[in-house]
Amino acid sequence: EADIYQTPRYLVIGTGKKITLECSQTMGHDKMYWYQQDPGMELHLIHYSYGVNSTEKGDLSSESTVSRIRTEHFPLTLESARPSHTSQYLCASTKSSGELFFGEGSRLTVL
Amino acid sequence: KNQVEQSPQSLIILEGKNCTLQCNYTVSPFSNLRWYKQDTGRGPVSLTIMTFSENTKSNGRYTATLDADTKQSSLHITASQLSDSASYICVVSDRGSTLGRLYFGRGTQLTVWP
Numbered sequence: 001e002a003d004i005y006q007t008p009r010y011l012v013i014g015t016g017k018k019i020t021l022e023c024s025q026t027m028g029h030d031k032m033y034w035y036q037q038d039p040g041m042e043l044h045l046i047h048y049s050y051g052v053n054s055t056e057k058g059d060l061s062s063e064s065t066v067s068r069i070r071t072e073h074f075p076l077t078l079e080s081a082r083p084s085h086t087s088q089y090l091c092a093s094t095k096s097s098g099e100l101f102f103g104e105g106s107r108l109t110v111l
Numbered sequence: 112k113n114q115v116e117q118s119p120q121s122l123i124i125l126e127g128k129n130c131t132l133q134c135n136y137t138v139s140p141f142s143n144l145r146w147y148k149q150d151t152g153r154g155p156v157s158l159t160i161m162t163f164s165e166n167t168k169s170n171g172r173y174t175a176t177l178d179a180d181t182k183q184s185s186l187h188i189t190a191s192q193l194s195d196s197a198s199y200i201c202v203v204s205d206r207g208s209t210l211g212r213l214y215f216g217r218g219t220q221l222t223v224w225p
Contacts, residue, residue: 006154042115042215043155043200090154100145100202100213102154 003027006091006103013081014111021076021106023091029101032074035090036060037105043090049074081110113138115203117216125224128191132219134184134201142204146175146186149198149218158186158199191223 004025013019025032030051035043045058049068063085064078074093078085091103115136124130136144143162147155159168159175161184168175172189188195198218205212 040120040217040220042217045213092154099157099160102147102156104154105152107152 004091004093004101004103006089006106008106009104010107010109012109012111015080015082017081017110019078019081019108021089021091021108023074023076023103024072025074025093025101026072027093027095027101028071029093029095030071031094031096032068033092033100034058034064034066034074034076035092036062037088037090047076081108083110086110113203113205113214115201115214115216117199117201117219119219120217121220121222123222123224124191126191126193130188130191130221132186132188132199132201132221134186134216136182136184136201136203136214138182138203138205138214140206141179141182142206144175144177144184145202145204146173146184147200147202149200151197155200188221191221193223193225196221196223 007022032049034047036046037043044060046060046062047066049055055066064076066076086109089106092100094100118133145160146158149155158173161168161177163179174187177184198220200218201216203214
């Protein structure tokens with residue numbers, strides 16, 4: 001069982017709202033990732049972190065931001081949500097370049 | 112361009128039957144290949160991870176094969192069960208950086224009918 005948790009699992013909000021998706025892992029992993037996944041499509045990397053105070057943008061352009069103040073915590077924030085942000089967001093972590101552990105995902109719907 | 116292609120896109124089989132899912136990749140230099148199972152509305156869960164020197168790896172009723180020469184992998188599911196209904200995702204990692212960049216396929220959606 002992977003000890004990586006995402007909240008909320010489901011979120012429906014109006015356009016223009018600020019939201020934060022939470023991700024926490026208790027495995028002591030240094031590397032953490034945020035992926036965006038739309039139905040029938042591959043996962044796209046939007047942010048990653050090698051460790052505390054280290055964050056980088058991924059391949060997919062995203063208006064979201066992330067922070068890594070603590071090893072176990074990697075929240076993703078959207079300052080002003082739009083309908084185009086509607087998607088599933090998956091958080092993942094790994095100790096090195098080995099197995100990637102995923103959270104259960106946060107499904108965001110922006111009306 | 113590094114890519115991962117999976118086939119078929121979707122597959123329906125009867126409970127108890129076997130099936131094989133395919134993954135072709137062009138990622139280079141190759142580091143490892145992973146198969147994940149993703150239930151609807153859940154996060155992906157790792158089934159197998161294979162390095163360049165491994166040809167076959169099993170995990171219960173799941174058996175993955177890798178041909179690094181032809182850059183092909185398959186995932187064989189034996190005696191399918193209703194709980195096998197899920198999306199199966201092939202992920203290939205390169206050696207281009209310490210991080211090991213990951214390339215994801217779009218997945219094969221498997222449905223097992225009773």
